[in-house]
Structures are given as structure tokens and as C-alpha cells.
Amino acid sequence: MSNLEELDLDLTICVKETFIDGHNLTKNILNHMSQLKQFTFDIRSRKCIYNEMNLPSKEDIQRTFDDFLYTKTISCLDYFLNNKEGLCHIYSYPFLMKHYEDVTNNFPGGLYRYVCKVSLYDEYPFEHEFFIRIAQSFPFMKKLSIDNSYAQNYKQSYKLMNDNQNLSIVKYNYLIELRIYHLAHDDYIEEFLCNTKTYFQNNILLDVDYKALQKVTHHYTRDDTRSNCTKVNELSLFGKFEYSKSLKDKYLKDYFSFATIID
Structure with missing residues (x-):
């Protein structure tokens, strides 16, 4: 040494x-x-x-x-x-590593060209502006996981901003895998599936809670989450019971029309 x-x-x-x-x-x-x-x-x-x-x-x-x-x-x-x-x-x-773990709201920013795997965790909410910073700092990110059980504080403000066409859409040009942990708040599922907030360039694997997904998509009838859900080519749902139930869920299959549902 x-x-x-x-x-x-x-x-x-x-x-x-x-x-x-x-x-x-x-x-x-x-x-x-x-x-x-x-x-x-x-x-x-x-x-x-x-x-x-x-x-x-x-x-x-x-x-x-x-x-x-x-x-x-x-x-x-x-x-x-x-x-x-x-x-x-x-x-x-x-930063020369390929992964950056436990990104919080205190993340200092910067450019991390080599990072392809990112995990997010905090005990304070991740607002929409936070995801804008994350996408800019990790432009070549391929895998992203989110662990945050706290609701966003400014959803209504974002809705008003979007009505005025002032809300920036976060673009993930290389993302192929998105995991939203079981205890994560439903707001983060909505953050990624609403086409007024997020754009996926590629087809992705989505790992998400079955019941939370039902809620966010209004039982697979919501229009502003539909286009991002068509970008999902693999859908992994938590829990054997939920997975078994999903196999009989015609609305789920129609909504995720290009996805393979995996255990």
C-alpha cells in the first residue's frame, strides 16, 4: 500500500x-x-x-x-x-463513480457525467424543482430509486403554474429503470407518471406498489398519466397478492398496453 x-x-x-x-x-x-x-x-x-x-x-x-x-x-x-x-x-x-446514493434535498448540485445509478432518500419532501436539479446533474442516469414517505407541499402551486404553462417538464433521456419504494408517498408516483411533469425518452421498467398505482391513475382512467404509462415496457408490482390480482385486472393491462407484467 x-x-x-x-x-x-x-x-x-x-x-x-x-x-x-x-x-x-x-x-x-x-x-x-x-x-x-x-x-x-x-x-x-x-x-x-x-x-x-x-x-x-x-x-x-x-x-x-x-x-x-x-x-x-x-x-x-x-x-x-x-x-x-x-x-x-x-x-x-x-465525481468519477458510476453510482450516487442517498441524494437528499441538501444535494449541492454540480455535473456528474459518469453516474448511471441514483437513489433518493429524505425525511423532507422532494418538490418538483428538486427533480429538475437531479435530471440536470445526472444527465446520463439510467436507474433511479425513490424512498420518501413525505407528501409534496406545493402540488396546488404546480397545478396553477401548469395551467399557465410555466411548469418545467423534467426530461429523462436515458432512464430505463424506475423504482418507487413501497413506503414512498403516492405523490412521487404522480410526479413521474404525469406527462405535465415528466417526460421519458426511452421505454422503462417501473417497480411500484399496485394499490398506489391504482389510486394515482384513478383506476387506469386518468388521461395525464396515460402517455407515460405507455412508455413502460416492464411493470413490476409489489406483493404476491397484488401481483396475482393484477393478472385478472383487464383495465391495468389495457392501460399499460406495451408492458410485460412481471413478478
Whole structure:
């Protein structure tokens, strides 16, 4: 290890005391690699939060890289108080990894040309503007998953904006797989299936809750979700009971006319 000249580090770790930061990297890795010339990294450290006093801030983490010589570094820090968990994400930029996990509302933006797989998670709602930023930052994204149980706050505002033709439609030019987790709010199914909000360039695999899908599409009669549903060529529905029921659902098959329903 002491003779390495290049190092790419991709790490997810649970810590007990302090998040991984610039001081940790320097002390435990870089000081032992005197020949290192190139260092890129993507590190996510998770920590249980039992005491909300004296928690470090994003700025505290970023300051630990003030004397970092290798590359530009970005720090993200989120506290999920419902789960009593903190997540510190530090990475070198430009970002060279192919996946970016646990994107939250605190996502700093930027351009991530190499990322093809993205996961979204937060305890605060994802509004429409958030998805605009995500599509712009990850232009070559192929796979996207969403885990957020909180309803959007500004749906009515979006409706008024759309009536005035001011709502930007989010375009996913390379997306081929969309997974909306079981506990995700119905608003995010609507966000992606409404053609006034989202446009799919390619046919996609959609992984979604059966009952929630029924609700959002008004039992497969809703017009503004119909065109995006025709872009679905594989439809994966949660639960054996729901799947079994869906096989007998003529309206579902007609609505997703080009989709193969899979278990």
C-alpha cells in the first residue's frame, strides 16, 4: 500500500464516534502513502444520533479539507431525526463513480457525467424543482430509486403554474429503470407518471406498489398519466397478492398496453 501512486476509494461505513472527514483520511490513509499522486474517493459514513447537542455541521466537515492537496472535495451532511441517524457524504470532484446514493434535498448540485445509478432518500419532501436539479446533474442516469414517505407541499402551486404553462417538464433521456419504494408517498408516483411533469425518452421498467398505482391513475382512467404509462415496457408490482390480482385486472393491462407484467 505504501507504494501506491493512484487510489480510487468507494466506501460505506457505520461509525460510533465521529464521521469520516479530511482529518481521518489524512491520518489513517494518506500519511501512510508517500508515493500517492492521485486520490479519488466516495465515502459515506453513518452514525446513530442519541444526543442532538454539539453535532458537527456541513461547514465543520468541509473545513477539515482546507489543507487537502489532492483534489477538490465536496461534503454533504444530513441528520435523519426520525431514524436517529446521521449521514456524512464526502467525495472528490469531478465525481468519477458510476453510482450516487442517498441524494437528499441538501444535494449541492454540480455535473456528474459518469453516474448511471441514483437513489433518493429524505425525511423532507422532494418538490418538483428538486427533480429538475437531479435530471440536470445526472444527465446520463439510467436507474433511479425513490424512498420518501413525505407528501409534496406545493402540488396546488404546480397545478396553477401548469395551467399557465410555466411548469418545467423534467426530461429523462436515458432512464430505463424506475423504482418507487413501497413506503414512498403516492405523490412521487404522480410526479413521474404525469406527462405535465415528466417526460421519458426511452421505454422503462417501473417497480411500484399496485394499490398506489391504482389510486394515482384513478383506476387506469386518468388521461395525464396515460402517455407515460405507455412508455413502460416492464411493470413490476409489489406483493404476491397484488401481483396475482393484477393478472385478472383487464383495465391495468389495457392501460399499460406495451408492458410485460412481471413478478
